[in-house]
Structures are given as C-alpha cells and as structure tokens.
Amino acid sequence: MLSFGEALAYATKQAMEHDARVFAYGEGINDPGGFFGSTAGLKEAFSEARCFDVPNSEDALMGFGIGASLMGYRPLFVNLRVEFLMLAMNQLVNHAARLPAMSGYQYTIPLTVRAIVGKSWGQAAQHSSALHSMFANIPDLQVVVPSSVEDAPRLLLASILSDAPTVFIEIKSLYDCKALVHLPIEPLPLGKAHVVRQGSDITCVAISDMVGFAQRVSEQLVADGIEAEVLDLRSLAPLDSAAILNSVSKTKRLAVFDIGWEPFGLAAEVARIVSTSAYHRLDAPLLSIARRHEHTPASCFLEEQHYANEEHAANSIRALVRG
Amino acid sequence: MLSFGEALAYATKQAMEHDARVFAYGEGINDPGGFFGSTAGLKEAFSEARCFDVPNSEDALMGFGIGASLMGYRPLFVNLRVEFLMLAMNQLVNHAARLPAMSGYQYTIPLTVRAIVGKSWGQAAQHSSALHSMFANIPDLQVVVPSSVEDAPRLLLASILSDAPTVFIEIKSLYDCKALVHLPIEPLPLGKAHVVRQGSDITCVAISDMVGFAQRVSEQLVADGIEAEVLDLRSLAPLDSAAILNSVSKTKRLAVFDIGWEPFGLAAEVARIVSTSAYHRLDAPLLSIARRHEHTPASCFLEEQHYANEEHAANSIRALVRG
Amino acid sequence: MALTNLPQQLLRDLHEKMFLIRAVEERIKVEYASRRIRGPVHLSIGQEAAAVGVLHACRQSDVCVSTHRNHAHYLAKGGSLAGMVDELFGLDTGCCKGYGGSMHLMDLNANLILSSAILAGSIPIASGIAFALKNEGTKRVCIGFLGDGATDEGVFFETLNLAALMKLPLLFVVENNAISTMTTFSKRQAVPDVVGKAERFGVRGMTVDGNDVLSVYHAAQDILQGMRQTHEPFVLETVTDRLCAHVGPIVYPSGIGADDTLQSRWMREPMLILNEKLRSEFPDQLDASLARERNLRESVDQVFIRGAQRFDADALRLQLPAAPPAQDVRRV
Amino acid sequence: MALTNLPQQLLRDLHEKMFLIRAVEERIKVEYASRRIRGPVHLSIGQEAAAVGVLHACRQSDVCVSTHRNHAHYLAKGGSLAGMVDELFGLDTGCCKGYGGSMHLMDLNANLILSSAILAGSIPIASGIAFALKNEGTKRVCIGFLGDGATDEGVFFETLNLAALMKLPLLFVVENNAISTMTTFSKRQAVPDVVGKAERFGVRGMTVDGNDVLSVYHAAQDILQGMRQTHEPFVLETVTDRLCAHVGPIVYPSGIGADDTLQSRWMREPMLILNEKLRSEFPDQLDASLARERNLRESVDQVFIRGAQRFDADALRLQLPAAPPAQDVRRV
Ligand SMILES: Cc1ncc(C[n+]2csc(CCOP(=O)(O)OP(=O)(O)O)c2C)c(N)n1
Ligand SMILES: Cc1ncc(C[n+]2csc(CCOP(=O)(O)OP(=O)(O)O)c2C)c(N)n1
Ligand SMILES: [Mg+2]
C-alpha cells in the first residue's frame, strides 16, 4: 500500500533511475516531508544535483525548466499550490507552450510542472482554487488531472516521458488516500479516458477527486435503479472526446463533475464536444456538478456551501433520469 | 466620424473629466500615436500626473493599479498586447479578482485593464493570441470584448465606472474602422448582449471582430433564404445567457464565433449554457467558428489557414440549416 | 538611545501591544487543538517587535499591508481583536466575515487593508496605495511588511524601482528571519543583502535588531518623519527569529535548527528583551506590568471563549461535523 | 588594446560579419516596401557591434538566446541567411518554416535556439540552458542578449540571483541603447545602472562601448575565457545607439531624438568606426574590403531575389491577395 505522495515519489524515482536527464526542483522540495511525501527520498537517492531546492522565484524557475528542456533534459518543476503558477504564466503560456511551434517544431519541451490544488481546511481563496481550465485552453500544453493513487504515478511517469510541456494537477484531498500500486510503474497513455464504472443510464464525466465523488454518488443511485457510467478523463489536454461521445451514445444523459468553476470550465468543454457532434444528442439537459463560482471562502461553514455536495448531486441525477 | 482609437481616447477623456479619481498609465502611453491613437491627447488634457508612462514591469504595474483602486482611485492600465498580461496574472487573478471576496467585501477594486489582441500582419505566436477565456473562468473578474467603434467607447466607459476589476479586450483589426459616435459617450450596461441582426433560422453568438464577421456571413446567407440572428455578447463576464437562450428558443440552431481557441473557449461556454438549460434544445449540432487550435504562425500564407474564413463559415451554416 | 530617556508611557504601550499579540498567539495554539480553528496559521511568535515597533511609530491613518504571517501586524495596527478571533473561527462576525481566515486578516477601520498569502503579493499593491496617499497631499505613508522569502521574487525589485522613480511614500519592512518555510536565506540568495540591493534600486535602507522593539520603534520614528517630508521610499530590515514552525501552531518547531539553536533564540526573543528593559528601567512598575499581563490574558481568553461558543452554536445549527477528518496540517 | 596588434584576419572577419548584417537589414528596408515581408521587424542597425563582437568571441557550440531585435544575433551566431530571408518572407523554407517570422528567428544548427518577443522572456530560459551546459561538463556557455528595457522586468533579477547562486556559465549581454520603444532608460529606472545592480546580485559585470566591435570582441574574449574556468555568470553592458525606429523599417526614425542627435549618432555608428580602423590600420586592404562589401551585398541580394520569387509563386499558388490591406506598421 502506497499513499498518494509515496506513489508520486516512486514514479519520480523510477523516471530518474531510468533516464539521467530527468531532474526535479521546487521551493522546499527537500524539506522533511516536503510536498506531502511526494518528493521524499529523491535527494537521498540522486543527490542534490538532481533534486534541488530553489529560491522563491516561480517566473525564473519556469523559464529555467524550459531552458533545460531545450537542451534535452526532462525537468520536473514541483509547486505547492497551483496559484503559484500565476507568477509563471508568461513562461508557461508564452514560452513553454509556444516555443516548439514558434521554432517551426525544431525542438520539443519535455517539461513537467506539478501543482497542487488545496482543498478545505481553510485554505481560502489564494490556496485552493483550481485553474486547470486556463491551461487547457492553450494549444500544445498538456494538462493531466489524476484521480487516484493507482493512476497518479502512472500518469506522472507518462508526463515526464512525454515530449510536450505538461501541467500535472493534483488535489490535496487525494493525499489522504492509500492503495496498492503495481510496481514498477507502467505509464498510462495520455488522452485516454478510463471507464471506472459501467452503466447505461447516465454518463458521469469526472476528473481528479471528483471521480471518487462521482463513484460514491453512483453507488447511492443503485438503490434507485439508476446505473451511472463514470468516466475518468485523466487528462484535459489531450481530451478523450471519443470516449465521452461513445458513452453518451449509450446513456443519452450526461453529468460533468469538475474540481473547478463552471464558466469556461470542464462542463463547458464537454458540452461543446457533445453539442458539436453531428451524431450524438442528449435526451436531457446536461448536469454540471462543480464548486460555486466564487473564490473559496476560508470559513469551514462557508466551505461547506462552496464545494459540491454528494447528496445534492445524487438528487439532481435522480431528478434528471426520472425526467 | 471617429476611428476606434479616437473613440476610446474620447471615452477615457470623458471619464477623466467627470471623475478626478480616474487616471491612465501604461508602457509608452504618451508616445506620439501611442496605443494606436487610443490614448492620444490625454497627457495634454490632464497632465502627466493623470496619464503617465511607466517602466516595463507589468507585474508591479498591475499591483500598482490594485493598490490605487483600494484607495478609491479608478485606474486604467493600458497594455499593447494581451500576452503581456501573462506577466501580471498573479496580481490579476490572485489579487484583483480575489481581494474583494477575501476581505469579506470590505472594498471593491474598480481597476480597468485594457489589452489588445494582435491580428494578422505576421504578429506571430506571442503577439496575436486571444486569452479572454482564461480570464472569464475566474470569479469576480469582468471581461469585456467590444465589437465596434460605436460600442467600444461606451463599454470602456462602463468598465471604468464599474466597481469590479475589468479586463477590456480589443482586437487590432477594429482599429482600422471608423464610425459616427454619439457624444457625449453613454455607458452601456455590462452583461447585456445586443441583437445586431434579427433572424429566425440560426443564432450566431459572436464577440469582438467576429461580430462583423458573423454579420457579413449572414448577409451572404440571405440569398439562400437563411435569416441568421447575430448576437453580440459585448462581455463574457458577466455573460448574457438569457439573451442566448431567448434567441435559441426561436431559431433552434446555434453558431458561435470566437476570436480565441475552441477548447474551454466561448463555444464551450455557450454550449454549456444551452445544454444545461432545461427548456432549450437545439435541432442541430452547434457550429463553432474559430481560429485553429494552434499558436499563430507568422507567415502570411499560414495565417490564412489559421484564422476563420467567411466563405467556409457560410458554407457550414448552409449545410447546417439545410440539415 | 539611552534607556534613561525612555518615557514610562512608551514602554508601557509597547509592552501592552507586544504582550497582547503573544497572548493571542499562545491562545491560538491551545484553541487549534480543539479543531475549531480550521486553517493554516502562521504564528508571529518571536517576530512581534517589528510589527509593534513600526506600527506604534506610525499613525492610525497610515495604511498597512501584510502577508501570510499577519497576526502581529493586524493587532499592532489596531485591528479588532474580536474581529480577528471570530475570523479564525470562521464566523460571519469575523473581520472578513469568514472569507479571509488567518492568512487574510484585514480591517479597514484600522487601515490594515490587505494580507496576501501569495509571496510578495502585497508588495506592488503597496506602491499603488502609496501613490494614492501621495496624491492626496496629506503626509500619510504606506507600510508594507514582507519576509526575506518575498525578496526572492522579482516583483519586489520592480516595485522598489517604481517607488524610487515615482518618489512614493512607501516603507517596506522586511522581517528577516533568514528563513522561508525551511530554506535559509543564504541558500536562496547569492547575496542575501536586502538593504544593499534596495539602495542599488534607489531606495534608502537600514537594518535594525528586529527583536528589540525599542530599536525598531526609534528607527521607524526617524524614518517615518523623514518620509513625511521627502515622500521617498525606504526599506527597514528587521533581523529576527522565527520561534515556531512555519505553519500550524506546532510548539516544537521544525526547520529552524537544532535544540540548542532554538534555545539560544529563546534567550533573545523580543518579550524577554523588553521585559528586561522594563525591569531594569522601571523596577517599581513590575507589579503594574504583571497586572496588565493578567488583564490582557483574561480579556483575550474571554474573546476566544465567546468565539468558541459561537463556533459551537454555528456548527450545531449548520450541522457541521464536530470533528473534521484528520488533516496533515504540518505543511499546508 | 593597441591597434597595431590587431591581426588583419580578425578585422577582416569582423568587417565581414558587420557588413553582412548591415546589408541584410538595408535590404529588408527595401523589400518591406514591396509588402512581401509582412510582419513587424526590429532592425539592429547601429547595434551590430555587440552581436558581432560577442558572438565572434564565442564558440559555435556556445548557445545563444535573443529577443525581438534578433537579426544581428542570428546572423552573427552563424544562422543560415537563406533560412532567415525565407522566414521573413513567410516561406516554408524559412528557418522556422514560417512559424516564427522576424521576431522569432532560431536556428538550431547555429545554436541560436530561441528568440522571444516577450520582454525578458528568454532571460530565465537562458539560465536553464546554462545549467544544462554546466552539467555536461564541457566548457560551453550560454549567451543571452537583452535590451535595457528588459532590465525593467523583475525576472531579470530573479535570474541574476539564480545564476549567481547556482554558478551558471551564463553571459548576459545587455545592449543598452538607453531606450525602450520611445521611453528613455532614465525615465524608467531610478538608478539606470545595469552592472551596479547585477553586482549586488552576485554577478560580476562590465561596461564597454557597444559601437566599437573591437572593444566588445576583446572584452567578450576575456570574459568568456574566465567563465569557462569559473562557470560563473557575467553581465556585459554594451552602450550603443538605435538608429532606426523601434519597429518597422522606417528610415526616418521616431523616438530617438531630434535631427541633430540622430546625426551625431550616425557619426559614431559601428560600421563607421570599424571602417575607420580598417583604413588607418591596413590602408592597403581598402580595395579588398570594398570588394568584400560588393560581394556580400550581391549575395544578399541574390538570396532576397530568390526569396521574393518564391513568395510570389506561393502567393499565386495559395491565392493570397497580392497587396494586403494597408496596415499601421509604425507601432506594432
Ligand atoms: C508565490 C508563492 N510562492 C511560494 C509560497 C509558499 N510560501 C508561503 S510562505 C513561504 C515562506 C515565506 O518566507 P518569508 O517571506 O521569509 O516569510 P516568513 O514565513 O519567514 O515570515 C513560502 C515559500 C507562496 N505562498 N507564494
Ligand atoms: C512583457 C512585454 N512588455 C512590453 C513589450 C513591448 N515591447 C516590445 S520591445 C519593447 C522595448 C524593448 O526595449 P529594450 O529591451 O531596450 O530593447 P530595444 O528595443 O531597445 O532593442 C517593448 C516595451 C513586450 N514585447 N513584452
Ligand atoms: Mg522569512
């Protein structure tokens, strides 16, 4: 049994063992228990030359990773919070994502950027927002959103092995989970969704810790005779539209479970995929399950209202399926 | 007749005359012909105290505007390219958008940020991308996308008068236009779409210079007996869902014309609005007209393929309406 | 500064503020264990002198911005105690109505208008505030607190330049505890010299003992007086120690060295230094001082008790699980 | 550096590179009017000495990154001329297959691997390149060009710190033409002193006459030799003049002062200085030098003519409107 953090550390270690061009860096990466265990042991195994602490300079550090990538390295830049990437957006969006195209595809940028979405426990507005939709709008940037201890190391390994710049978004709540992880880690293909539950009444498209949420909601619905199909997208870019359309062609109903905000978010993108398809039509309105479109409040009382609620989601699906 | 730039300059002047707390700043703001005429005459009319040039420090400058806003000023921060805002995303997203909520709504941030989307003439990847979708995902941030010389000054005035932080996104192609502008400028309400053309066969939702594009396409379609309704959203946040649903309830067909990329973009958001509505269903797949999901190539030959094409859009609508 | 010149009132006032902050934070440690305060908290224990010294020297009308480690600034600037405690408990009677929490304490009445948990996030914002204050024509200044960690961020230097160029009445107080979470200053900067750098950007600076509230106070008084004339920015570096872990009220600290280092730090901590001065200077005031401490502690306790009661009532009413799932709060 | 010590070959090589760049850019001016080059171009006319001096002193295997004003760097580093010209014409035979254009010339074969049109955009990237080069164990260095305008951006200082801290073999060449579009250095920075600031961040620096290619060359040679031993970063400031408008090949420049200033600038421009040296030093080489210029100009013309022909063919084939709508290219 490995914890989420241990599983990520294992995958990183494996990548670093396998390829000397992989190195990891981040603010506080070598703190005892740093990054919730997900970087533990790297320094010991590979020395500070390949796993190093850095100044608090996100913008420069993102550029640093790009530069090393241009020279053939496969850097892993670890960030404690996804909000910190806002300081590095110029390098991420204007450079990491664009340079391969701008150069006429003379080179690739195999940079992986890990960032954690805080959740609950009063993290408040600046430490718990989910900003994946922003990244997924940008061409040539991969956005990976693991949902489980089993998948996360496999997707991380795939990200590190991939030649495209990749933002790998974890959510803090998953760090509490443990699971059996097959060793050595086998990379998963990016852009392939995973049917985590089969069903015929409604397609639940989910990412990150909302996959578990959707699974729990689905279990609740069994008593009502509702069989939900739960699809874990695993990555937002590339996004497995075929898997969504395939499932929807069977269920004709669709719910989207996002860790982020609705406007211009995942539910929107999934709606676009289905709406623009010539062959697939829904029999019912699309149901969107997401956090409120507000900055996360700090208070535990307000947090309760901010995040999606399983009971409420189950009721919404019941109402939808019963028509 | 005013040009697009002159109209914006006029609105800014009017706002500054009316309210001493309005001031403007930006890199090169007082250059002769600076910002394509849109800041011309401000320094002369109000002195450098209220219209000033600044160092190339976008991150600090965005924070500067937030600070002045917190003290009751209404700053106008002018940027030559929307890409330059990537350097200031931490201040824009983590601060301007969030602080009012984080403070428990103790204050507002009446900051307006102008930014121009370059278009054509080999601007290439770093000077011609449209990044509005990113901003529109964020709570409490207004995103305004004017489509014409008539609207732009009225929307700019509304943005400056508004208490919420606002990103005002212009597109370079509109700077070539001239029109009669009613003076003095009357602010338009933000979040109200405008039916620029009535029709019953298809709803064309558009923004920025794609409104003119949609209008021209619609005129082409008249010969085919197709009457398109063209809806100019004017702002993406707030977004006038009611107007979209209203039009769609009549036409049952929908095309979205965006200046940006499709994934997690405007077509996605409009699809979400229609798909989640319990009362509105489309009779045909949603049609998305947008630039290619690639970084803008520099070459004039490649640009031709990158941007949406009116002929092609007209054909797609014909095919859609004829079923 | 000869101690014998010290007015008794000044020492009294400084002692009162210092003790209040310490008492509040010691109480937070206790209350945290009850799981009523749910969120990351960054204690200022050991660093109170910078906040109290500078903010006692400034005017109420001066505007202050702060960071993730803002408790001391908030209280020293005159922020409402009940507003703070209720905010920590997540109540709608908190200074930010529960939206902000520990990392975002703000109180407009006290002119502590911003606390950002993004490193250096409040720094450029301070420049805009200073611009507004200068435009007003009054002699108000803006005071921006930051840690040595925030001076790694490029925006700090952009802002120094802006402040020098525009001659903004902006005082940066860099609380240099020589650590950022668990990474020391000298591991992060090739030249860990804040004042030297600031001067190269055209901003004058000065370093003081950040554990000696009187030194800080007198330095700040001089600086602020000068700034009100010149409208020029200034960087005051206060050298200090963090005595707790970076985050979470863990009594036994992590990342700040071994036991002996810690012990020596506790031997030069601000309350100790201040109390020694009080005792040597005004030995007859010892009883009064102890009585003040008792009173302060009692009133702090009262505020916490009232907050806890309201928390319990709200938890009941809103059916919040009484004990939330265990969380790793050591590093958040 | 006594001129009499100059080997003839060195002067010849420098002259060849300098003249090539000048000839290419003069030709761009002409071709621009034909509307075949469609895009903003930032000419290096007047600033060629920094590019040629530094990049002649470095090795082919050293890696270089550049900015919006990259023509001189690209050519001086050995980038393919046809690749550049075809790129300007937007052809798929361009160095970036038409994706990059004037602002993003890159040629991996020449180790000019990046040109960013975002101010200071390539700066931190250079640090990662330098890290990789250092790790390799060879003595290669990374050379990052930037303008004075880019030193307004905070990331420049973050990168200086990173480079000093990690001891990266990174040479920043700051082409200080004292202007950013139309805003002078001293209007943008309270202390417009690049080298002074760099030193405070732990990076040694030096200023040279950026119009004198020999000064630049010799300085760069010394610096690079040192860096290959120490692996330490360095900032070389080259003081120079922009002789054209910021963008667009407008012959009569805007934003760089009145007529007389401009005239005096033309009196100290790099080609003039170099030609005078050539003449005084090796008067017998004058004919050879003129012949070289003629040959260079001719071969440049050939490349442009071939490019223009391909452009026309492609325009015909792809049915591109021959004359695009008039554009305001003065300020893009
Ligand atoms: C942009 C950003 N990067 C990283 C962090 C994580 N972080 C929070 S506090 C902190 C250390 C701050 O050190 P310093 O500024 O010296 O303040 P101190 O905690 O010592 O008072 C870090 C790295 C952050 N909040 N924001
Ligand atoms: C982040 C960013 N801000 C602003 C600009 C607009 N811009 C392009 S070039 C330039 C001036 C650059 O000046 P400098 O670095 O001195 O180079 P020079 O043009 O003088 O060679 C500016 C402001 C930009 N490209 N990127
Ligand atoms: Mg610190």
Ligand SMILES: [Mg+2]
């Ligand atoms: Mg310059």
